[in-house]
Amino acid sequence: MFDMTLTLDIDKPSEKKPVVVQTIILAAGLALLVLAPLFFYPVFLMKLLCFALFACAFNLLLGYTGLLSFGHAAFFGGAAYFTAHAVKEWGLPPELGILVGVAGAAFLGAIIGFLAIRRQGIYFAMITLALAQMFYFFCLQAEFTKGEDGIQSVPRGHLFGFIDLSQSTNMYYFVLGVFIIGVAIIWRIIHSPFGMILKSIRENETRAVSLGYSVRNYKLAAFVMSAALTGLAGGIKALVFQFATLTDVSWQMSGEVILMTLLGGIGTLIGPLFGAGLVVTLQNYLATSEFPVTIITGLVFMVCVLLFRRGIVGEFYNSRLGRKLGFEHRH
Amino acid sequence: MTAALSEQNGAPRVVLSARGLRRDFGGFTAVNNVNLDVHHARVHALIGPNGAGKTTVFNLLTKFLQPTGGTITLLGEDITRMAPDKVARMGLVRSFQISAVFPHMSVLDNVRVALQRPNGLATQFWKPMSALDGLTAKADQLIRSVGLDKERNSVAADLSYGRKRVLEIATTLALDPKVLLLDEPMAGMGHEDVGMVAEIIREVALERAVLMVEHNLSVVSTLCHHVTVLQRGEILAEGDYANVSADPRVRTAYMGTEEA
Amino acid sequence: MTMIFGIPLQAFLGQLLIGLINGSFYALLSLGLAIIFGLLRVINFAHGAQYMLGAFFAWLLLSYFGIGYWPALIVAPLAVGLVGAIIERTMLRRLYSLDPLYGLLFTFGLALTIEGTFRYLYGASGQPYATPATLAGGTNLGFMFLPIYRGWVIAFSLVVCIGTWLVIEKTKLGSYLRAATENPILVQSFGINVPFLLTLTYALGAALAALAGVLAAPIYQVSPLMGSNIIIVVFAVVVVGGMGSIMGAIVTGYLLGVAEGLTKVFYPEASNIVIFVIMAIVLLIRPAGLFGRDV
Amino acid sequence: DASDGKVKIGILNDQSGVYADFGGKSSYEAALMAVEDFGGKVLGVPVEVITADHQNKADIASNIARQWYDTEQVDSIMELTSSSVGLAVQALSKEKKKITINTGAATTELTGKQCSPYGFHWAYDTHALAVGTGGALVKQGGDSWFFLTADYAFGYSLEENTGNYVKENGGTVVGSVRHPLATTDFSSFLLQAQSSGAKVIGLANAGLDTSNAIKQAAEFGIVQGGQRLAALLFTLAEVHGLGLEAAQGLTLTEGFYWNRNEETAKFGKRFMERTGKMPNMVHAGTYSAVLSYLKAIEKAGSDDGDAVAKELRALPVNDVFAENGKVAENGRMIHDMYLLEVKKPDESKEPWDYFKVLATIPGSEAFIDPAKSGCDLVKS
Amino acid sequence: MKPLLKVSGLNAWYGESHILHGVDMTVGEGEMVTLLGRNGVGKTTTLRSIMGIVRNRKGAIDFAGEDLIKVPLHRVAHRGLGFIPEERGIFSTLSVYENLLLPPAVAKGGMTVDEIFELFPNLHERRNSPGTKLSGGEQQMLAIARILRTGVRMMLLDEPTEGLAPVIVQRIGDVLKTLKERGMTVLLVEQNFRFASKVADRFYLMDHGRMVGEFPVLELSVRMDMLHDVLGV
Numbered sequence A: 001m002f003d004m005t006l007t008l009d010i011d012k013p014s015e016k017k018p019v020v021v022q023t024i025i026l027a028a029g030l031a032l033l034v035l036a037p038l039f040f041y042p043v044f045l046m047k048l049l050c051f052a053l054f055a056c057a058f059n060l061l062l063g064y065t066g067l068l069s070f071g072h073a074a075f076f077g078g079a080a081y082f083t084a085h086a087v088k089e090w091g092l093p094p095e096l097g098i099l100v101g102v103a104g105a106a107f108l109g110a111i112i113g114f115l116a117i118r119r120q121g122i123y124f125a126m127i128t129l130a131l132a133q134m135f136y137f138f139c140l141q142a143e144f145t146k147g148e149d150g151i152q153s154v155p156r157g158h159l160f161g162f163i164d165l166s167q168s169t170n171m172y173y174f175v176l177g178v179f180i181i182g183v184a185i186i187w188r189i190i191h192s193p194f195g196m197i198l199k200s201i202r203e204n205e206t207r208a209v210s211l212g213y214s215v216r217n218y219k220l221a222a223f224v225m226s227a228a229l230t231g232l233a234g235g236i237k238a239l240v241f242q243f244a245t246l247t248d249v250s251w252q253m254s255g256e257v258i259l260m261t262l263l264g265g266i267g268t269l270i271g272p273l274f275g276a277g278l279v280v281t282l283q284n285y286l287a288t289s290e291f292p293v294t295i296i297t298g299l300v301f302m303v304c305v306l307l308f309r310r311g312i313v314g315e316f317y318n319s320r321l322g323r324k325l326g327f328e329h330r331h
Numbered sequence B: 001m002t003a004a005l006s007e008q009n010g011a012p013r014v015v016l017s018a019r020g021l022r023r024d025f026g027g028f029t030a031v032n033n034v035n036l037d038v039h040h041a042r043v044h045a046l047i048g049p050n051g052a053g054k055t056t057v058f059n060l061l062t063k064f065l066q067p068t069g070g071t072i073t074l075l076g077e078d079i080t081r082m083a084p085d086k087v088a089r090m091g092l093v094r095s096f097q098i099s100a101v102f103p104h105m106s107v108l109d110n111v112r113v114a115l116q117r118p119n120g121l122a123t124q125f126w127k128p129m130s131a132l133d134g135l136t137a138k139a140d141q142l143i144r145s146v147g148l149d150k151e152r153n154s155v156a157a158d159l160s161y162g163r164k165r166v167l168e169i170a171t172t173l174a175l176d177p178k179v180l181l182l183d184e185p186m187a188g189m190g191h192e193d194v195g196m197v198a199e200i201i202r203e204v205a206l207e208r209a210v211l212m213v214e215h216n217l218s219v220v221s222t223l224c225h226h227v228t229v230l231q232r233g234e235i236l237a238e239g240d241y242a243n244v245s246a247d248p249r250v251r252t253a254y255m256g257t258e259e260a
Numbered sequence C: 001m002t003m004i005f006g007i008p009l010q011a012f013l014g015q016l017l018i019g020l021i022n023g024s025f026y027a028l029l030s031l032g033l034a035i036i037f038g039l040l041r042v043i044n045f046a047h048g049a050q051y052m053l054g055a056f057f058a059w060l061l062l063s064y065f066g067i068g069y070w071p072a073l074i075v076a077p078l079a080v081g082l083v084g085a086i087i088e089r090t091m092l093r094r095l096y097s098l099d100p101l102y103g104l105l106f107t108f109g110l111a112l113t114i115e116g117t118f119r120y121l122y123g124a125s126g127q128p129y130a131t132p133a134t135l136a137g138g139t140n141l142g143f144m145f146l147p148i149y150r151g152w153v154i155a156f157s158l159v160v161c162i163g164t165w166l167v168i169e170k171t172k173l174g175s176y177l178r179a180a181t182e183n184p185i186l187v188q189s190f191g192i193n194v195p196f197l198l199t200l201t202y203a204l205g206a207a208l209a210a211l212a213g214v215l216a217a218p219i220y221q222v223s224p225l226m227g228s229n230i231i232i233v234v235f236a237v238v239v240v241g242g243m244g245s246i247m248g249a250i251v252t253g254y255l256l257g258v259a260e261g262l263t264k265v266f267y268p269e270a271s272n273i274v275i276f277v278i279m280a281i282v283l284l285i286r287p288a289g290l291f292g293r294d295v
Numbered sequence D: 001d002a003s004d005g006k007v008k009i010g011i012l013n014d015q016s017g018v019y020a021d022f023g024g025k026s027s028y029e030a031a032l033m034a035v036e037d038f039g040g041k042v043l044g045v046p047v048e049v050i051t052a053d054h055q056n057k058a059d060i061a062s063n064i065a066r067q068w069y070d071t072e073q074v075d076s077i078m079e080l081t082s083s084s085v086g087l088a089v090q091a092l093s094k095e096k097k098k099i100t101i102n103t104g105a106a107t108t109e110l111t112g113k114q115c116s117p118y119g120f121h122w123a124y125d126t127h128a129l130a131v132g133t134g135g136a137l138v139k140q141g142g143d144s145w146f147f148l149t150a151d152y153a154f155g156y157s158l159e160e161n162t163g164n165y166v167k168e169n170g171g172t173v174v175g176s177v178r179h180p181l182a183t184t185d186f187s188s189f190l191l192q193a194q195s196s197g198a199k200v201i202g203l204a205n206a207g208l209d210t211s212n213a214i215k216q217a218a219e220f221g222i223v224q225g226g227q228r229l230a231a232l233l234f235t236l237a238e239v240h241g242l243g244l245e246a247a248q249g250l251t252l253t254e255g256f257y258w259n260r261n262e263e264t265a266k267f268g269k270r271f272m273e274r275t276g277k278m279p280n281m282v283h284a285g286t287y288s289a290v291l292s293y294l295k296a297i298e299k300a301g302s303d304d305g306d307a308v309a310k311e312l313r314a315l316p317v318n319d320v321f322a323e324n325g326k327v328a329e330n331g332r333m334i335h336d337m338y339l340l341e342v343k344k345p346d347e348s349k350e351p352w353d354y355f356k357v358l359a360t361i362p363g364s365e366a367f368i369d370p371a372k373s374g375c376d377l378v379k380s
Numbered sequence E: 001m002k003p004l005l006k007v008s009g010l011n012a013w014y015g016e017s018h019i020l021h022g023v024d025m026t027v028g029e030g031e032m033v034t035l036l037g038r039n040g041v042g043k044t045t046t047l048r049s050i051m052g053i054v055r056n057r058k059g060a061i062d063f064a065g066e067d068l069i070k071v072p073l074h075r076v077a078h079r080g081l082g083f084i085p086e087e088r089g090i091f092s093t094l095s096v097y098e099n100l101l102l103p104p105a106v107a108k109g110g111m112t113v114d115e116i117f118e119l120f121p122n123l124h125e126r127r128n129s130p131g132t133k134l135s136g137g138e139q140q141m142l143a144i145a146r147i148l149r150t151g152v153r154m155m156l157l158d159e160p161t162e163g164l165a166p167v168i169v170q171r172i173g174d175v176l177k178t179l180k181e182r183g184m185t186v187l188l189v190e191q192n193f194r195f196a197s198k199v200a201d202r203f204y205l206m207d208h209g210r211m212v213g214e215f216p217v218l219e220l221s222v223r224m225d226m227l228h229d230v231l232g233v
């Protein structure tokens, strides 16, 4: 459904030699992430990882199922609320709190998805947007979300009862762990028989139906998976910032994650990571400057759509160097 | 059950049947009171002038459209209100009038996607892609049988129109359907492909029921055991090709005065 | 006092009327959205921003050039229409050949940029815009006090909506426009200057949004946020009405305005979400929307 | 003495949103003025002021605050307009043992249940507004009220404080309706208020919302119909935005008015030169807060949070903002508030000459008795 | 016969792929010429390049004394050239009637709506339904009818018989003959060789983006071998 001139295929090496190169790149990337807190402000890094995971989860839906959801903030922010509430009010340990967030997001995803997959393309986008906005208003008025104030001072607690997460280094490695697990799950889903069917549905839905695939169920399953993984990101974000607020359920947040994905490269596994990195850095940089973030965000959006639809990673894959390294893609 | 019984009696059994099928679009009745029996191991042609309702009948039978009236039975089960994917899983598979492939997948993958479902490899989101390797041999065999070996690894979008139609037939066969519905399978095909596809159809019909819409009368005459002629949504004539083509009403409504 | 469902008649009718006024804005905005979508297959996320631009143009005209409401009612839509035309010519046009989702994303960025710029220049707080003298004051209708200006909004928006509908559905221009949406190249090969038509369409849609903006200026303050506050509700209106149906957009606009108004009487807490709830219900029952064709 | 060679103050508030005029960039100027007036240095090290826009989002605010403390060596954060932001940053600062002085937010929670040893509330609060504006209208015979309330903590707090005050004084609350933040159309809420028959319609909201409600009330002939509007949180900045024509006759409560005496007028003019507008209580309050903070550091001989907090509680506040103000155990700075009335256009003699001072409300009346505030820092 | 269309050295590209390699052909005023060739040899591309839909082209296209290479697409029709695409291009948001009235008349002498409805009674019957709700054959009729109204001098017709019932094919053949009598020039792309032989005056044979043969209808029988080679008939 989504434009097919994009880099659709997966980060899949086509030859033997590039595998080595790619493994080296992957290892280097991991090493970088492990060492990063020595050089950067850990809270910033954690924020980056949360959003990167969010964008990857979102990309599972957009890049690999062709569904543009304009309402993913509902799952991200919703999970943040659920986790925050579970940890703060019920006193659950962080790992269980996050599970509550994931389950809540999946549940929300099932409801919103059930309604939205009745329509396709642009309608789907608008419906998810509207339903997420409805959830936003729900959060605005529900008791447990504490309205505009949000759920504040959420305790980070002790992981498995003994790792003190209020230490920011501990928290960082916890977040990193969750991030890696999340991305690994996404990778597995994409490169699975199920992922293959998702791809075929995106390519030609009617044909998939005539081959006997219940397209709605597959779409819904992908939607719920994406929502659950988004919930994972939202849950850890609530712990990192000890906060759950309306910002995370607002439609601007849904827009932001689209931007991250678009900027990084739709349909590339690691693109969203770069997109998120760029957007988060930009926001951090501009947060204390005069210039409104929205103007820059808006302009980046326009430029991306007009000129770099493949996104950073997508453009790289298609560049000469990228091809040499075996990242070549059709189209 | 009943179907199996009838076969023992020697007569080819009815696998798909429609009774009193009707479909309205607004005030317009596109299909009216159509009774149709499709038999195992036979090729059944549905012909008729443009706009007679052939594609609509296909859509009704495969549940892509809901009938306004009438019933449809597949292998003894009433499928009148069933969802299209469910019907496909029961073994009723169709091709489309306008070619339907997965354009950005290779020919091999197109076929493998079709093979996944009958082999129970569709929902496993936790398994690696290599789980599908077992399907490759079967897929290659299908590809070879329709003569697409050379294009095995090309992207479907790069194929010519006719080759796409051939690929579509291959994916359809991958499901090993019990009933095959083909909407103008030869349309847009070069002469070289028509004969081959006809041969494929003849072969698959040995153990399956085939219902096809086709305007190429030479194909119809050589391939089909039974012909139903539709006109204005209603059945005008039925029988084998010789009888039907001799019917003066059919000649005026469809074939014209001379053989085209 | 006469009561309806335990609510004073006066309050009931009053809210009904206010619903109609809100509905006027929903209708005008969803009409513009429907036209742009119907013809360009672009979901114009910048519609809210263009509505805001209309109001701001009126305000700028007044505060810098002393040009009042009535001229602004014409000048501001023209100006915004022109801006729309330029955007279409230089940027939007490159996206037609792609998935319509890119149009949505592009206009989303556009909306952020425009709104951000106006926030930067004028702050987020609203600028006052006085009701034109000729329409100031109100009349007591017996059951409520109707500000004359709001009455004017209802009447004027109805005229504009019906007029636009007639142009699109009943004229040759309209059929060119509709055909061009589907297959611009072919229509062009018939001898029709399609690129120009598309520019015109986008300009028209933007101008309609701006017109709504000028109409809104005296009622709400002129604020950079006014567009983003309303746009998503208008999206829901369009989904309920059935995308691409122009009549659907208009009728649903008024209907949902009234529905929202009535919710404010009976269950004010739900007034924010009532339109979305209606949308969900409609989706369950008629996925194509009330007036939409099946797709 | 001062840690890391300088004293750094952060001014964190809304600079582009609905409260941008209420406090905004001008608060930063006010802080700079205070630093200059103090001499630019304390304990021999330079004083630095930085600022950021939190866009009215508590999470953004708390992120910035965290980063300021963690990476920028900020010693205290002030202004903090909006209750959610105020509470969030105060909670974070408590953890980090850093001083916050809130001049922009209204909720009494800051010095109530959620009070902090390091958190101070300077300019005004919802209780003061209730006593001031609410009290004045009750005295004038407004004994039945209907509230239009912003649907979040600040609104509830304002409605509750005012409602209680009305009831204590023999009045009744006939109803209320909650509206979301940044509502554009108040007409249906106003109609509800109108048909309720209440004598006073209390606007328990702020900024743009209040201005819009006032404007639309005029459109629907509400004041002509005999009902009164009580803009419970309304300052000079909003009056300026709305214009005297629409705002005339409103009663409101502020902790500061530039044209009250010579000293305030002098300060006002200086402020005007730098920002292009006259200060309201948030701006003047921020000036006062920075000044008091620097005095406390000097007295304590250190910028350590505990030491400074102790001195802040001990030192009296005497400056252009407050006369004989004193900081209570719960962190509330208690000072006089003023009941003001917006002039008619023809009464206004110069630009920004907007108010008549109706009465001075003594601090002890305006603010909650610390012992009854619910703050557990107060030894009873 | 005076040539109306003269194409020389026409090259055309889709993106990077070079499809036409120097096509030369002439169509005389009032002549009906058929372009034969296998799938994918570039027949459609030839028509689209002449019309100007494919813009990436080089060479000369002389139509009634003017080179069309520089004429923008929306002006070409006004020179008297009408195009009926392979995929028919019926508009779903327009009713059959609106579809019919859509192309602006570019010259006098086109058929009237009544004449058209007489020719295609199906269309009359379905005139108020949305265009794409017609069956494939009905859509083809509508596509032809649409151009007949405009009064163009020359039609470019891409596979008009594809997917049509024999009766309809016959009727279309009759229509083409009628048109020829009225002086219409037609360039026809056709796979249905038998049909083409009934209506055409002359044939071009195309292979790999070039013209590989040309002969009048009278020589058809003697050219069968060559056709066999190229078309595999």
Ligand SMILES: Nc1ncnc2c1ncn2[C@@H]1O[C@H](COP(=O)(O)OP(=O)(O)OP(=O)(O)O)[C@@H](O)[C@H]1O
Pocket: B160, B161, E014, E015, E017, E019, E037, E038, E039, E040, E041, E042, E043, E044, E045, E046, E086, E191
């Ligand atoms: N839009 C396009 N982009 C790229 N290549 C194209 C495009 N359209 C056609 N082609 C290629 O150009 C070649 C010529 O195509 P064309 O449509 O002209 O063939 P044709 O002779 O009309 O065949 P047919 O009988 O199948 O209609 C084919 O190889 C085709 O794959």
Ligand SMILES: Nc1ncnc2c1ncn2[C@@H]1O[C@H](COP(=O)(O)OP(=O)(O)OP(=O)(O)O)[C@@H](O)[C@H]1O
Pocket: B025, B028, B030, B048, B049, B050, B051, B052, B053, B054, B055, B056, B057, B097, E126, E129, E133, E134, E135, E136, E137, E138, E163
């Ligand atoms: N969705 C629809 N809405 C309204 N009318 C329709 C719809 N689908 C088909 N029709 C009408 O029903 C009639 C039968 O159409 P159908 O496509 O079944 O014809 P067909 O026999 O397949 O013709 P062809 O051989 O040209 O493909 C046509 O007149 C068509 O216009």
Ligand SMILES: [Mg+2]
Pocket: B054, B055, B056, B097, E135, E136
């Ligand atoms: Mg058909």
Ligand SMILES: [Mg+2]
Pocket: E043, E044, E045, E086, E158
């Ligand atoms: Mg062709």
